[in-house]
Amino acid sequence: MPPVPIRVGLFVTCLVDLFRPSVGFAAVKLLEDAGCSVEVPAAQTCCGQPAYNSGDKADAKTIARQVIDAFDGFDYVVVPSGSCGGMIKQHYLELFADEPASYLRAQHLAKRTYELVSFLADVLKLERVEARYDGIATYHDSCSGLRELGVKQQPRKLLASVAGLSLRELPSAEICCGFGGTFCIKYPAISDRMVADKAADIVATGADTLLAGDMGCLLNMAGKLTRLGKAVRVRHVAEVLAGMAGETPPIGAARPERG
Amino acid sequence: MQPTSHAFKENARAALGNANLQKALTLMRSGFPERRAAAIARLPEFEALREEAKAIKNHVLEHLDFYLETFEQQVTARGGQVHWCRTPQEARETVLAICRRLDAKTVTKGKTMIAEEIALNDYLEENGVTPVETDLGEYIIQIRKEYPSHVIAPAIHLVKEQVAASFRATHTDLDPNRVLEEAPTLVAEARAVLRQKFLAADVGITGANFCIAETGSTIIVTNEGNGDLTQTLTKAHIVLASLEKLVPTLEDVSTILRVLARSATGQEFSTYTTVSTGPRRPEDTDGPGEFHVVFLDNGRSAMLGTEFQDMLRCIRCGACMNHCPVYATVGGHAYGWVYPGPMGAVLTPTLVGIGEAGHLPNASTFCGRxxxxxxxxxxxxxxxxxxxxREFEKQLSPAAYRYGLKxxxxxxxxxxxxxxxxxxxxRLxxxxxxxxGRFRSLPLAxxxxxxxxxxxxxGRSFMSLWAERRKNGDAA
Incomplete structure (x- = not known):
């Protein structure tokens, strides 16, 4: 009798849902290949971070409760984003610090919630993936994943097992790209300068591919690189690890005409 | 000084277009973080020391009344005097009264952020007392009539050519053909000019990195030694401090000093660590005639017991701004008041009000560095x-933004x-x-x-594709 598979609830994140469903399917494939059964609760929208970081605690709580309800009962909750993962894993606890009943439920969820790549590497103990990607990639450590969740070596370890891929470190990998959620809306000029510096650093590595684990940062960096006319292919790390890069053009890149 | 924090966006735009500033910031961006990282790599117990340092300050904040009173008793017992000032105005008046009583014409100053906070230089000048900054960075911005852009490197927004030009414009009695393009020649000139000022000064004003309750001593750390001359040659030494500088014992200070310089400049220790305890005693060969500690509150005690209490642990090392990608892009002056960068984004709204400084805590990507x-x-x-x-509760953020969020x-x-x-x-x-595959312009963005x-x-949302896949899967 086969072992009972681990039941994973996938929190898709609003940016993957809107901009890059391929990342969601790549996450599903990686999890299923690793022996998990994956479900996507229908009652999910966003983790509530935009409200939380705008000082709107009431709406942040409403949305957090919705996530807590929707993801009740899974063995694990996996998120293809360090930012949304950090929100659920750390900030929900702060949000409900003075509401004991909700705090306990938030804590129960937080303990089971992981960012995708660290879940594969740290929880499932995945050592390698079966994937091929021909290129020289550089990797940007998204801030929340890095500093809130300790995601650093996990993507590098798994990328090392991708056939055809070599990784060239980005010297400024740990410096913010300037996305910052609502920051890029409120202070676009500063955000733009920050991502210009980041783009220059990326280009200077000579890599032909930029990978990261967060759609916000990826949209920001891809948007700057295409505006500058740089031919760097930008992708979410899950697409490469799942071997699904061939199925969709890079973020912000031209698409073959349909039909 | 009048804060311009409300104009953060305009300040930032000017900063982005300021070529000299951008050049200076590029130099800063890698320098401080690399030196800090190297210093910490050489100290395996750094993380443990951080915890210890944090615990010391937390303890003080929980027992602040006790340590403030103990400190005052110790200062008094050694012949000094403590002055309690609730507002910048009270602090300014206290300093001026001492200067007037001693008939002081000039005062030399070591680096002190509290003096910036209470705009002391302008006030002294208006009242006929000439303040002379003796820290090189502070001296540079004083002759340029600017204010610090960084808590430990006040003139970091300048390139050396700007400094040389300011020296030529101010030191007009010196040879106009002298070479001032390198740091050592700039330092030599400043030193020559300042030496005379030290000897002529009536009162010396310094800040305090720490106030030690056990002994009634104050401590400053510097790399130039200017603080020592400021306080030993004068009729009176006035220390400007704020409540959160208190530390129980000298032993505690030695713990915090181990994290301070490493975090600030990447040095293991600052060049000078100067302990000041009371005025000159009869058997001393030098030292100030009087010793005064002016304690400024300016809203800090109101932070106790609130969600902002932890901010009172700050030791002004500047590590937060040295590592802040927003500070590295716009520099310190964009923040519009005395304290820039992340620590300023938290402290400034306390001191000048969230209405004035609302931009500062918003101008962060929350990168957490x-x-x-x-x-x-x-x-x-x-x-x-x-x-x-607090801004959201008071409906201070822009209405369009709040409605959009709702x-x-x-x-x-x-x-x-x-x-x-x-x-x-x-789909649309x-x-x-x-x-x-991309937009070159988008309405609302x-x-x-x-x-x-x-x-x-x-082109499709994940949730709609997933629903389809489930449906097809079920049908199959």
């Missing part, structure tokens, strides 16, 4: 978020409605984005698309 390097482990992003909460939150808390909307929007944007493209959505 400041908190990760803070030797006192102050949760800076969390406290900036607390300011945003509209989004309504959709986000109604999943079926939200998913119907996103299914539609992704994916179709409009077409084969280019012009701030973004001014300098970068907006990648187009792939």
């Amino acid at each position: 400041c908190e990760s390097v803070c030797p006192m482990k102050i949760p800076l992003p969390k406290m900036m978020r607390h300011w945003r909460e 509209l989004w939150a309504f959709f986000a808390s109604h999943p079926p409605l939200y998913q119907a909307a996103t299914a539609l929007v992704t 944007l994916g179709w409009v984005g077409g084969s280019r 012009q701030g973004w698309t001014q300098g970068r493209d907006m990648p187009a959505p792939e």
Whole structure:
């Protein structure tokens, strides 16, 4: 009798849902290949971070409760984003610090919630993936994943097992790209300068591919690189690890005409 | 000084277009972080020391009344005097009264952020007392009539050519053909000019990195030694301090000093650590005739017991601003008041009001690098978020932004409605984005698309595709 598979609830994140469903399917494939059964609760929208970081605690709580309800009962909750993962894993606890009943439920969820790549590497103990990607990639450590969740070596370890891929470190990998959620809306000029510096650093590595684990940062960096006319292919790390890069053009890149 | 924090956006725009500033910031960006990282790599117990340092300050904040009284008793017992000042005005008047009583014409000053906070130089000058800054960076900005852009490197926004030009314009009695293009020649000139000022000064004013309750001593750390001359040659030494500088014992100070310089400049220890205890005693060969400690509150005691109490652990090392990507892009003056960067984003609203300084806690990406390097482990992003909460409660954020947020939150808390909307929007944007795969401009996102493209959505929302896949899977 086969072992009972681990039941994973996938929190898709609003940016993957809107901009890059391929990342969601790549996450599903990686999890299923690793022996998990994956479900996507229908009652999910966003983790509530935009409200939380705008000082709107009431709406942040409403949305957090919705996530807590929707993801009740899974063995694990996996998120293809360090930012949304950090929100659920750390900030929900702060949000409900003075509401004991909700705090306990938030804590129960937080303990089971992981960012995708660290879940594969740290929880499932995945050592390698079966994937091929021909290129020289550089990797940007998204801030929340890095500093809130300790995601650093996990993507590098798994990328090392991708056939055809070599990784060239980005010297400024740990410096913010300037996305910052609502920051890029409120202070676009500063955000733009920050991502210009980041783009220059990326280009200077000579890599032909930029990978990261967060759609916000990826949209920001891809948007700057295409505006500058740089031919760097930008992708979410899950697409490469799942071997699904061939199925969709890079973020912000031209698409073959349909039909 | 009048804060211009409300004009942060305009200040930032000017900063982005200031070539000298951008050059100076580029030099700073790698220098401080690399030196700090190297210093910490050489000290395996650094993390343990951070915890210890944090615990010391937390303890003081829990027993502040006791330590303040103990400190005052010790200062008094050694012949000094403590002055309690609630407001900047009280502090300024206290300093001026001492200067007047001693008939002081000039005062030399070591580096003190409290003097900046109470705008002491302008006040002294208006009242006929000439202040002379003796820290090189402070001296430079004094002759340029500027204010510090960084808590430990006040003139870091300048390139050396600007400094040389200011020296030529001010030191007009010196040879106009002298070479001033390198740092050592600049330092030599400043030193020559300042030496005379030290000898002529009546009163010396310094800040305090620490006030030690056990002994009634104050401590400053410097790299230039200017603080020593400031306080030993004069009729009176006035120390400007704020409540959170208190530390129980000399032993505690030695713990915090081990994290201070490493976090600040990447030095293991600052060049000079100067302990000042009381006025000159009869058997001393030098020292000030009087010893005064002026304690400024200026809203700090009101932070106790609030969500901002942890900010009072700050030891002004500057590590947060040295590692802040926003500070590195716009520099310190954009923040519009005395304290820039992440620590300023938390402290400034306390001191000048959230109405004036509302931009500062918003102008952060919450990247968390400041908190990760803070030797006192102050949760800076969390406290900036607390300011945003207060702003939101008071409806101080822009109305359009608040309504937009409310509209989004309504959709986000109604999943079926939200998913119907996103299914539609992704199809629309994916179709409009077409084969280019990106937008060069987008209504409502012009701030973004001014300098970068907006990648187009792939064309379908994940949730709608997933629902289809389930349906087809079930049918199969």
